[in-house]
Amino acid sequence: TQLLEQSPQLLSIQEGENLTVYCNSSSVFSSLQWYRQEPGEGPVLLVTVVTGGEVKKLKRLTFQFGDARKDSSLHITAAQPGDTGLYLCAGRVSGYSTLTFGKGTMLLVSP
Amino acid sequence: DAGVIQSPRHEVTEMGQEVTLRCKPISGHNSLFWYRQTMMRGLELLIYFNNNVPIDDSGMPEDRFSAKMPNASFSTLKIQPSEPRDSAVYFCASSSRRTYGYTFGSGTRLTVV
Numbered sequence: 001t002q003l004l005e006q007s008p009q010l011l012s013i014q015e016g017e018n019l020t021v022y023c024n025s026s027s028v029f030s031s032l033q034w035y036r037q038e039p040g041e042g043p044v045l046l047v048t049v050v051t052g053g054e055v056k057k058l059k060r061l062t063f064q065f066g067d068a069r070k071d072s073s074l075h076i077t078a079a080q081p082g083d084t085g086l087y088l089c090a091g092r093v094s095g096y097s098t099l100t101f102g103k104g105t106m107l108l109v110s111p
Numbered sequence: 112d113a114g115v116i117q118s119p120r121h122e123v124t125e126m127g128q129e130v131t132l133r134c135k136p137i138s139g140h141n142s143l144f145w146y147r148q149t150m151m152r153g154l155e156l157l158i159y160f161n162n163n164v165p166i167d168d169s170g171m172p173e174d175r176f177s178a179k180m181p182n183a184s185f186s187t188l189k190i191q192p193s194e195p196r197d198s199a200v201y202f203c204a205s206s207s208r209r210t211y212g213y214t215f216g217s218g219t220r221l222t223v224v
Contacts, residue, residue: 031211042202042215103153
């Protein structure tokens with residue numbers, strides 16, 4: 001079983017649309033991160049959230065950590081082709097040193 | 112800083128051959144991780160080192176896989192003998208105590224035929 005479930009697995013939209021992707025688990029996380037991975041490259045850290053209910057904004061991207069610290073969402077406003085990539089969430093469970101990654105949401109933004 | 116450097120970027124080898132993947136972490140980072148990424152299973156942690164010492168290798172698939180970190184600036188992941196099911200993208204990442212996140216290399220795409 002996957003510790004972190006991401007949905008949807010694939011999202012194909014037009015430039016200018018808004019979208020939300022989700023990261024869910026039955027486990028509580030001490031911190032959660034979002035990464036973006038472009039083809040042929042490694043994942044790149046976008047944001048870290050550590051407090052339940054926390055909301056962080058990065059230009060057109062809004063990240064939210066659930067109150068119970070079991071889930072998170074990423075909302076993109078007015079998507080652009082440059083947003084295309086695999087979005088991965090990764091959580092650190094209390095007592096563990098390493099991150100566990102979800103399988104990711106593949107986002108395709110067409111011009 | 113040049114970031115995490117992995118080599119080679121691509122490797123094609125025949126079944127049964129030995130494969131060695133290399134990683135140079137970011138200077139000053141004290142933790143190093145080896146991940147494998149496939150479509151089916153996503154990113155899987157194989158092994159991680161803290162201050163050059165292997166801490167958890169429970170993700171290493173079997174005895175054919177081994178990893179070393181002889182010093183703070185170099186690590187290797189070796190597969191011997193390689194099998195077609197080892198085909199994947201292998202990533203190395205590093206982090207420090209001061210940061211929450213990992214910095215990944217660009218990966219090695221391994222194809223075993």
